[in-house]
Amino acid sequence: MCANYEPISKDRVHLLDLFEPTFEYSNDIYPGADCPLLFSNEGNVEWRQVKFGLVPTWAKDLKICRKTYNARTETVHEKPSFRHAWKN
Numbered sequence: 001m002c003a004n005y006e007p008i009s010k011d012r013v014h015l016l017d018l019f020e021p022t023f024e025y026s027n028d029i030y031p032g033a034d035c036p037l038l039f040s041n042e043g044n045v046e047w048r049q050v051k052f053g054l055v056p057t058w059a060k061d062l063k064i065c066r067k068t069y070n071a072r073t074e075t076v077h078e079k080p081s082f083r084h085a086w087k088n
Helices: 010-016 062-066 083-087
Strands: 034-041 044-051
Touching: none
Parallel strands: none
Antiparallel strands: 034 044
């Protein structure tokens, strides 16, 4: 996964024939930050505010996603942070 990304700006979503998200978000998204994500269900598209990053099910603190944005391919299947996602 990338360490950060720049989401589409609200003034440009119309270029994709979409409506603007109804919530605020940063112009530069890092792991742990709220970000916009499009969901589609039976032809209905909606923006949802989600957390960017990988949060293991066993994590007690969301701050862990600041440390789990990168994995080594040689050990990804062994590490507790990535093992479940890798197998699925």
